[in-house]
Amino acid sequence: MPSTIIRIGAALAAMSVAAPAMAQDLTFWSWRQEDRAQYEQFIDTFEAANPGITVTLETFEATNYNTILATALAGGSGPDLMMVRAYGGLESIAVPGYLEPLTTETVPALADYTPEALAAETVRADGKVYAVPFASQTQLVIYNKKIFDDAGLSEPQTWDEFMALSQKLKDSGIIPIANGTATAWQNETVTFDFVSSLMGKDFVADIMSGETDFTDERFTSALAALKDLSQYFPDGFIGLDYASAQQLFSSGMAAMFGGGSYELATFRAQNPDLELGVFAAPGRTAEDEKLVALYFDGGYAANAAGANKEAALKFINYLASTEFGQAFADNLNNISTAPGVTFQDPLLAEVAELNATSIPYLFLVNFRYGEPSGSVLIQSEVQKLFAGETTPEAAGQAITDGLKVWYEPFQD
Amino acid sequence: MPQLRLTGRGLWITALIVPPLAFVALFVVYPIISAFAYAFFDWNGLLRGEFVGLDNFHTVLFVEPYASWTRNAFSHNIIVFFALMVLQNGLGFFLAYALWRELPGARFHRIAVFLPVVLSTIIVGYLFKLFLHPLFGVVNISLRGMGLGELAQPWLGQSSTALWALIAANAWHMVGFPTLVFLAGMQRIPTEMLDAVRMETRSEWVKITKIVWPLVAPSATVVFVLLFVGAFNWFELPYVMAGLDGSPFGSTDVLGLYFYRTAFGNVSSGQQDFGLGSALAVLIFLFIAVIAGLITVRLRAREIQL
Numbered sequence: 001m002p003s004t005i006i007r008i009g010a011a012l013a014a015m016s017v018a019a020p021a022m023a024q025d026l027t028f029w030s031w032r033q034e035d036r037a038q039y040e041q042f043i044d045t046f047e048a049a050n051p052g053i054t055v056t057l058e059t060f061e062a063t064n065y066n067t068i069l070a071t072a073l074a075g076g077s078g079p080d081l082m083m084v085r086a087y088g089g090l091e092s093i094a095v096p097g098y099l100e101p102l103t104t105e106t107v108p109a110l111a112d113y114t115p116e117a118l119a120a121e122t123v124r125a126d127g128k129v130y131a132v133p134f135a136s137q138t139q140l141v142i143y144n145k146k147i148f149d150d151a152g153l154s155e156p157q158t159w160d161e162f163m164a165l166s167q168k169l170k171d172s173g174i175i176p177i178a179n180g181t182a183t184a185w186q187n188e189t190v191t192f193d194f195v196s197s198l199m200g201k202d203f204v205a206d207i208m209s210g211e212t213d214f215t216d217e218r219f220t221s222a223l224a225a226l227k228d229l230s231q232y233f234p235d236g237f238i239g240l241d242y243a244s245a246q247q248l249f250s251s252g253m254a255a256m257f258g259g260g261s262y263e264l265a266t267f268r269a270q271n272p273d274l275e276l277g278v279f280a281a282p283g284r285t286a287e288d289e290k291l292v293a294l295y296f297d298g299g300y301a302a303n304a305a306g307a308n309k310e311a312a313l314k315f316i317n318y319l320a321s322t323e324f325g326q327a328f329a330d331n332l333n334n335i336s337t338a339p340g341v342t343f344q345d346p347l348l349a350e351v352a353e354l355n356a357t358s359i360p361y362l363f364l365v366n367f368r369y370g371e372p373s374g375s376v377l378i379q380s381e382v383q384k385l386f387a388g389e390t391t392p393e394a395a396g397q398a399i400t401d402g403l404k405v406w407y408e409p410f411q412d
Numbered sequence: 413m414p415q416l417r418l419t420g421r422g423l424w425i426t427a428l429i430v431p432p433l434a435f436v437a438l439f440v441v442y443p444i445i446s447a448f449a450y451a452f453f454d455w456n457g458l459l460r461g462e463f464v465g466l467d468n469f470h471t472v473l474f475v476e477p478y479a480s481w482t483r484n485a486f487s488h489n490i491i492v493f494f495a496l497m498v499l500q501n502g503l504g505f506f507l508a509y510a511l512w513r514e515l516p517g518a519r520f521h522r523i524a525v526f527l528p529v530v531l532s533t534i535i536v537g538y539l540f541k542l543f544l545h546p547l548f549g550v551v552n553i554s555l556r557g558m559g560l561g562e563l564a565q566p567w568l569g570q571s572s573t574a575l576w577a578l579i580a581a582n583a584w585h586m587v588g589f590p591t592l593v594f595l596a597g598m599q600r601i602p603t604e605m606l607d608a609v610r611m612e613t614r615s616e617w618v619k620i621t622k623i624v625w626p627l628v629a630p631s632a633t634v635v636f637v638l639l640f641v642g643a644f645n646w647f648e649l650p651y652v653m654a655g656l657d658g659s660p661f662g663s664t665d666v667l668g669l670y671f672y673r674t675a676f677g678n679v680s681s682g683q684q685d686f687g688l689g690s691a692l693a694v695l696i697f698l699f700i701a702v703i704a705g706l707i708t709v710r711l712r713a714r715e716i717q718l
Contacts, residue, residue: 067676067684180546182569184657236546238660239566244545371685372477380661387570387660405477 024311026055027079031065038331045327046318053311055081066092073098073303080306081315084131086120086296088368094123094130100302101128106313109320112339116360120296124369131299132320135334138261138351139192139293139361145275147174147255155279157286159198159225166232169255176232178254180240187382188363188375191222192293193258194229196359197283198222201291204359208366210409214396223392227385238386250274261351265333276347280354292354295361296337370406377402444697450690460686468691472674478688484662485670492579492666493643499583501635504590505628509620511591512598522595526588533585537652540581544568571663574654578664582649586642590635597631598624626716633711637704644700647672667696 030039036059043055058079060068066085070093072078078098084090093099104111110118110129121131148154151172156162166176181187203218214220234240234248249257250270257263258281267274280290300319302312318324325338333345335352343349360366367374381395390398404410451468454461472478507525511518528536543550544567552564567577601624609623625632647668650658656678658665672678675689 180569182566182659184655184659234547236552236564236566236569238569239544239546240569241541244547248547376657379657383659383661389571389661402477 024053024308026053026081026306026308026312026315028055028057028081028315029065029069029079030057030059030083031062032083033059033061035332041331042324042327046315049318050311050314053308053314055315069093076305078303078305080303080308080312082301082303083134083298084121084301085298086133087365088373090121090130090299091123091369094301095125098304099130100304100306100309100312101126101130102132102302102316103129107132107317107320109317109322109339113320113337116294117296117337120365121299121301131301132316133296133299133337134319134328135297136261136337136355137295137297137361138335138355138358139189139196139259139295140261140278140351140354141193141256141281142249142259142263142267143256143277143279144249144252144254145277147252148277151255155277156282158282158288159284162282163229163232166229166256170232175234175248175254176256177229177234178245178249178257179233179259180237180242180245180248181233181383181386182239183242184379184383185375186242186245187379187386189260190258191226191378191382192359192361194281195222195226196291196293197281197288198225199291199359200283201289201359204362207362208360213400213410214403215393215400216396220392220396223382223385223395226382227392230386238383246270261335261348264347264351278347278350278354280357289357290354292358293361294355294358295364367403367407372402372405374399374403374407447690447693447697450686451694453687455686455688464687468687469695472688472691472695478674481662481665481670482692485658485665485667488575488658488664488666489644489646491575492582492646493640495576495579496583496586496639496643497636499579500587501590501632501639503583504587504635505594505625507587507591508594508598509624511595525591528585529588529592531585533648534652536581536585537649540577540584541568541653544577568653569660571660574660574664578650578653581653582646585649590639593631593635594628597628601627626714629711629715633708633715636711637708640704640707641700644696667692671696 028039028043030036032039036057039057043057047054065083066089069078069082069084073093074096084093084099102110110132113133117133117136118129121133122129143155147169151169151174153165153168156165169176179186179190179193181190199218199222203212203216206212206216207214230237234245234254237245245257246259246263246266247270248254250267252271252274257267261278264276264278267276280292282288282290300316302309302316306312320338322338322340325336325341328334328338329336329341329343329348333348335343335348335355343352363374363378367377377399381390381398384390385392385395400410450460452463452465454464454467472482511522511525515521542548544552546552546564546566546569549567551567555561555564565573567573605623605627606619609619613619645668646666650664650666650669651672654664654669656669656673658669671689671692674692675684675686677684
């Protein structure tokens with residue numbers, strides 16, 4: 001009898017020692033508070049397939065997330081897994097060495113991701129990928145199908161058609177384009193919503209390779225066209241803020257809105273009856289490629305100092321899978337970057353199709369690595385242009401001169 | 413020989429003084445001192461790097477693009493200070509005088525003038541954003557209604573009007589405060605003195621300039637110094653109405669917004685830089701402390717004790 005008790009005791013002791021090694025607890029930080037329920041579901045799917053690993057989700061307020069994460073990582077109390085930003089935002093935590101570099105050996109699925117998506121989560125200095133990119137955002141033109149149908153209009157194929165169509169809407173008492181530019185960052189989005197095709201892929205390639213700068217005629221003539229187009233923005237649009245502009249569109253007072261794919265969900269929530277369509281603003285001729293501007297939101301990364309790195313990588317592999325990407329696209333109505341995902345929502349499918357011909361959302365993707373950031377410059381220069389306080393040429397010059405401070409290809 | 417023994421009374425005093433003192437030390441003195449310290453280090457986001465001496469101060473004052481941002485923001489603070497001195501304190505003085513003279517409806521107006529002061533700045537900011545809305549704002553609609561449609565402006569979108577729109581909103585919000593302080597000062601003026609003036613002159617202007625203004629000097633000291641500190645710490649209203657960037661193109665940028673952007677970053681800027689932010693904060697603090705001190709000393713000297 002006593003021996004039985006001892007045996008049970010020994011077994012219990014052994015179990016209690018072994019238990020922590022068997023059950024692996026991971027923490028996962030996210031800034032998507034609004035997606036909490038869906039993420040809990042994704043985690044359940046993962047846990048069912050990987051017994052012994054538990055993932056605890058913690059969500060934080062988006063605007064303070066970077067600060068909270070950076071502080072926790074610096075203090076050694078960071079999570080095992082985390083959502084991280086892209087581009088400059090990634091570098092601020094990847095460069096100090098907090099994140100586990102990912103390779104196609106540890107995460108085989110990465111081999112099928114597009115180079116643009118991987119570039120968003122790559123540190124420029126060492127060329128290593130530090131996170132699995134999760135969603136792309138597209139800057140394009142959103143329009144009200146009903147207004148277009150009633151006026152007998154269709155998606156414009158050339159810039160002249162675009163202008164003529166806007167004039168027709170204006171003549172019939174409808175605001176052609178809802179955008180307002182009192183909110184600074186809207187100046188950057190409208191530029192890429194409306195004149196990406198006018199800038200063209202070649203210009204962007206030349207900028208990326210350092211062969212040209214923003215005094216290039218392809219850029220300044222696109223700005224001139226944007227200024228010309230702004231006659232179809234609401235009266236006094238330079239004093240109109242972002243929220244008011246969105247309401248002009250969702251209430252049906254305006255026919256088009258230059259915005260991001262993230263806007264579609266907002267418009268549907270504001271007015272469920274709205275019939276939405278999307279198109280890429282045209283180039284000068286019908287033959288010119290119609291381009292949208294594309295960027296990536298962020299990615300999933302693992303802590304380089306995490307205790308359960310093996311389990312963490314398993315979860316990262318799950319997040320990189322097509323299966324997860326499909327669930328992400330279906331449940332969160334976002335354009336997943338995972339390879340092989342199909343979109344049930346027709347609008348999302350259309351956006352994904354438009355993404356095939358795109359330029360990068362240039363100033364975020366390439367010019368947010370120093371002060372003054374390219375985004376600050378283009379926002380204020382385009383704002384000046386709309387207010388009539390600068391010319392396209394002077395704006396291009398000011399952007400180039402501003403970037404010269406830290407962007408080496410422009411220094412000579 | 414003073415007694416050092418802790419009596420019951422002494423214990424009470426200690427017990428009452430120590431907690432607030434500790435509170436102030438922990439939450440006021442310590443942060444100020446650490447901000448001072450932060451300013452002397454290089455920062456990589458929130459990671460403290462090496463000691464760099466006065467480099468951060470040099471950068472915000474003399475290195476582009478920071479130097480022109482600093483100058484731009486500082487010049488706007490100066491405009492705000494002088495504009496509010498006239499619009500808020502000047503108008504406040506005359507409102508106080510009118511209320512003190514008990515013109516008809518004084519009781520109603522006393523409440524009406526002070527009422528906006530109790531509103532939160534956030535509410536006032538949103539309210540004025542609505543008033544100034546280019547399409548549906550009451551300002552532009554009224555102008556159009558009066559047949560002055562060409563005066564209707566995108567108020568918050570033009571560099572020529574945006575800062576003034578913010579100043580007007582602030583003056584509307586806060587004018588009740590100097591009014592109340594001046595009114596209290598006027599009510600302390602002895603009636604004999606006023607009776608004596610009445611024998612000499614019937615001119616209101618002489619009464620204001622020779623009697624009332626000198627005698628409310630202590631009130632003026634208070635409202636001037638508070639306005640100075642407020643104008644150079646201006647943040648909430650521009651933040652709500654113009655956003656972190658001081659839209660449009662920096663024409664409403666003030667030191668408060670600029671400091672916040674530098675230290676904590678914003679959606680469209682590059683990296684946050686705690687070192688430069690702290691250096692700015694220290695400079696703003698020193699500037700306000702020194703100038704507010706000088707103003708106080710100078711204004712106190714001209715006060716008349718009744």
